[in-house]
Amino acid sequence: MEILVVGAGALGLLISGLIAHNGGHVTLYSRRPEAIEHISKKGIRIITDNEEYVVRVKCIASIQKDNYYELAIVTVKSYDTETIAKLLAEKLNSQTFVLSLQNGLGNAEILASHLGKERVFPGITTQASTRLGINEVYHAFNGLTIIGEYDGPPTERVRRIADFLSNNGVTCIVSENIWREIWFKVMVNSVINPLTAIMKIKNEGLLKISSIELLIKDILSEIISVAKLYGYEFNLNECYEKIIKIIQDTRNNKSSMLQDIENKRRTEIDSLNGMITKLAEMHGLETPLNRALTIFVKGIEER
Ligand SMILES: NC(=O)c1ccc[n+]([C@@H]2O[C@H](COP(=O)([O-])OP(=O)(O)OC[C@H]3O[C@@H](n4cnc5c(N)ncnc54)[C@H](OP(=O)(O)O)[C@@H]3O)[C@@H](O)[C@H]2O)c1
Structure with missing residues (x-):
């Protein structure tokens, strides 16, 4: 599964770093040229209480329609969701699903208003990370990610995404009532x-x-x-x-x-x-x- 992580902040660096560290295919999208340069040259450094490691992750400045991602994971702050929703609606291949792991009310709804609710998965995560530098995070807590269907009971597609995340360093379960x-x-x-x-x-x-x-x-x-x-x-x-x-x-x-x-x-x-x-x-x-x-x-x- 090809994953795009949208937003190279504390959560985006962590999620993309964990997926890459565990062998998954992931690309990180950032709007900051210095972040792209730094991450591309030096990788993402993840620091926990017990270990410290560097992971190589592809970091891009623009999303191209002909690059197919099965899933885009949105990790911008809630006040940036509208901007990102418009960008993703314009730039993503129409087959790409979009998962929000943001906090607050209204994120999945904003994404759905631009992308269609059939393409959006609401989610939450209790992962905890703090950005220490442009390519560096402190992973304070290895938490649980919970995702679900926008409407109706969980289907095979949401279970496949949860399995992929769990098998690639981001423990994830599907909720009947996300x-x-x-x-x-x-x-x-x-x-x-x-x-x-x-x-x-x-x-x-x-x-x-x-x-x-x-x-x-x-x-x-x-x-x-x-x-x-x-x-x-x-x-x-x-x-x-x-x-x-x-x-x-x-x-x-x-x-x-x-x-x-x-x-x-x-x-x-x-x-x-x-x-x-x-x-x-x-x-x-x-x-x-x-x-x-x-x-x-x-x-x-x-x-
Ligand atoms: N950190 C956690 O442990 C954690 C845990 C659970 C949930 N969450 C939730 O996850 C969301 C992100 O949190 P965070 O702590 O990762 O915040 P953050 O460190 O501020 O990261 C947000 C990132 O989004 C980027 N961004 C914003 N608008 C963008 C745009 N138009 N194009 C590209 N990138 C854009 C920012 O870029 P710049 O660097 O250029 O500003 C920043 O790197 C929040 O809703 C938060 O509540 C976070």
Whole structure:
């Protein structure tokens, strides 16, 4: 299977590096000439707590229609999805499937609006990587990738992609209900990311705040009421317990949003708490906490 990874950031470098390291055919697309030069000359360096290795990966500056890829994996930030969707609709062979592994709500939908939903697979990943340099990532956690069909139950084609990824270094399973998985990941990110970014604390800092349970449950209640409007039911206490477990397991991590704030980069707040607020408003519902978190994070971003 020929794979194209779109976006040479923390996740794109990791996914393409893992696939190449495990013998898969992969090409990485970047918009930055210096990244293309560096990756082409020196490969991708992946650093874990136990090992460090360099993988040779083909890196390209433009996508050509006559180069056939079976799957393009989108690894740009959610605020760049629209631009990438237009580019892929123009440049990809019409047979190529597209998988989003991005965080937030709305990515697969934007891709589908330009490429057709029959070509798009929604997905999530708990892989965790941080970009250390132009061709270098720290692979903090070897997580699970979950993918599914845009509509309907899983078919052979999505299972084939999951098998390919699993056999090539990216452990992947197929979900019967990928949209529910996405909603839960959005819950996790909409709690941990803005709170740690606003308070400038590592994940473990959340566990030290005495009344954090109340705050997390109030944020979650709002998200759960919006998810319900879209047909996804969640139990508040179950979600709370799972999120606390995730915070405990990632206690030493700096959330991606905190890293973005520290590095003066734009955050993905609009596709998390911002999107929750927007969807709620469309249905006449109020989500004041999610709105406040969005405003706080945007305020910090603008400083
Ligand atoms: N990092 C993780 O561990 C992880 C885990 C799970 C999910 N995710 C999700 O995956 C997505 C990507 O995250 P990330 O951490 O990899 O972000 P990132 O490091 O900022 O990487 C995004 C990459 O996309 C590139 N890009 C943006 N627009 C582009 C365009 N028009 N053409 C070509 N390349 C373009 C950027 O290029 P430049 O370098 O030129 O800016 C950047 O290299 C996010 O939605 C994130 O939430 C990340």
